[in-house]
Amino acid sequence: MELHCFGESGNAYKVALMLNLTGQDWRPVYVDFFNGATRTPEFRKLNEMGEVPVLVDEGEVLTQSGNILYHLVGKTGQMGGATPAEQKEVWRWVLWDNHKLSGQAGTCRFLANFLAPEKRPEGVIPFLQGRLKAAYMVLDQHLKGRDWIVGTSPTVADLSCCGYLFYPEPFGFSRADWPHIDAWLNRIAALPGWKHPYDLMPGNPSDRA
Amino acid sequence: MELHCFGESGNAYKVALMLNLTGQDWRPVYVDFFNGATRTPEFRKLNEMGEVPVLVDEGEVLTQSGNILYHLVGKTGQMGGATPAEQKEVWRWVLWDNHKLSGQAGTCRFLANFLAPEKRPEGVIPFLQGRLKAAYMVLDQHLKGRDWIVGTSPTVADLSCCGYLFYPEPFGFSRADWPHIDAWLNRIAALPGWKHPYDLMPGNPSDRA
Numbered sequence: 542m543e544l545h546c547f548g549e550s551g552n553a554y555k556v557a558l559m560l561n562l563t564g565q566d567w568r569p570v571y572v573d574f575f576n577g578a579t580r581t582p583e584f585r586k587l588n589e590m591g592e593v594p595v596l597v598d599e600g601e602v603l604t605q606s607g608n609i610l611y612h613l614v615g616k617t618g619q620m621g622g623a624t625p626a627e628q629k630e631v632w633r634w635v636l637w638d639n640h641k642l643s644g645q646a647g648t649c650r651f652l653a654n655f656l657a658p659e660k661r662p663e664g665v666i667p668f669l670q671g672r673l674k675a676a677y678m679v680l681d682q683h684l685k686g687r688d689w690i691v692g693t694s695p696t697v698a699d700l701s702c703c704g705y706l707f708y709p710e711p712f713g714f715s716r717a718d719w720p721h722i723d724a725w726l727n728r729i730a731a732l733p734g735w736k737h738p739y740d741l742m743p744g745n746p747s748d749r750a
Numbered sequence: 751m752e753l754h755c756f757g758e759s760g761n762a763y764k765v766a767l768m769l770n771l772t773g774q775d776w777r778p779v780y781v782d783f784f785n786g787a788t789r790t791p792e793f794r795k796l797n798e799m800g801e802v803p804v805l806v807d808e809g810e811v812l813t814q815s816g817n818i819l820y821h822l823v824g825k826t827g828q829m830g831g832a833t834p835a836e837q838k839e840v841w842r843w844v845l846w847d848n849h850k851l852s853g854q855a856g857t858c859r860f861l862a863n864f865l866a867p868e869k870r871p872e873g874v875i876p877f878l879q880g881r882l883k884a885a886y887m888v889l890d891q892h893l894k895g896r897d898w899i900v901g902t903s904p905t906v907a908d909l910s911c912c913g914y915l916f917y918p919e920p921f922g923f924s925r926a927d928w929p930h931i932d933a934w935l936n937r938i939a940a941l942p943g944w945k946h947p948y949d950l951m952p953g954n955p956s957d958r959a
Contacts, residue, residue: 664872
């Protein structure tokens, strides 16, 4: 399997992490996002949505991280929840993550770190940080007394929600503020096959330093 | 089935529309969002994420519009895509909608219409409108030469993506700018059982006029 990705993409990380944790045979294909690679006609032929990640699995092209995770759950039989009720809980949290956590964290992190300061749209970073705080509160409270978001073992709900939370570039998220999120991130990082995004995928900010 | 909802919620509309289009036995339960109902301890017991919609189906509580749609596809056998490949396409577009279209349109519409002008965070509405324009471009281009987002009949991908696009309150989206989206919205509105959000669910802005 080929994963079209770049290291700074937390959405790609969710998928790369699942591929590694479940022992899949995969290789990354570097997408030079910061030099406009996702805006080319060639890339748009691969994904009309113009976004990374894209998984190519024996000719089948899949996009949207949550959809790729859904495909890999079906393929591997792993990390999708142990019962029908748990399966729905997994998708509930993957959807919440797309809307409220990673969906906003990715934007906030990008604006705060990968855009020249004079180009930052005024007021947007504090606005996103306020909404993200509400999301951290929901997640931190949910993880109180739990090891994993759904059930008693890691699922793609955990991989989706952690997508942007291991990166070093600051965007207002501090693990010290959220003890249950902090413990859960340690738990994820202790899983066999876990790697930091910049060790798992090609590309990181030092390319442009 | 009970759908906890209010008329202004496009996320609730996606689900209410599916319930009506598939002829389900359901009733709305009004959630007085604008008077803080989703922030009460009682509501948090129903949904720890503090959000509408919530579907209660014979005691089973489901939240996150995409997850409820997934549940209803399973229950009704309808609107989920005709083949395994189409099913994945449906979820690809539902996830894209959560992240890039409805996820941003809902926020933009709220800030532009339901928040006192002096409370509007500066710069955020134009920022969201810029990102939404990119989303309309993807959807409009995708709908060129197609009747429906996936396959040859309506699916929950169509219901998810149209969630915020029938409302009258302005937030920068104009059907006249996007001819394929416009034609597709007309197609959805012509489906037996279609109703406008304010005719389908209790609550609308005139409550607060």
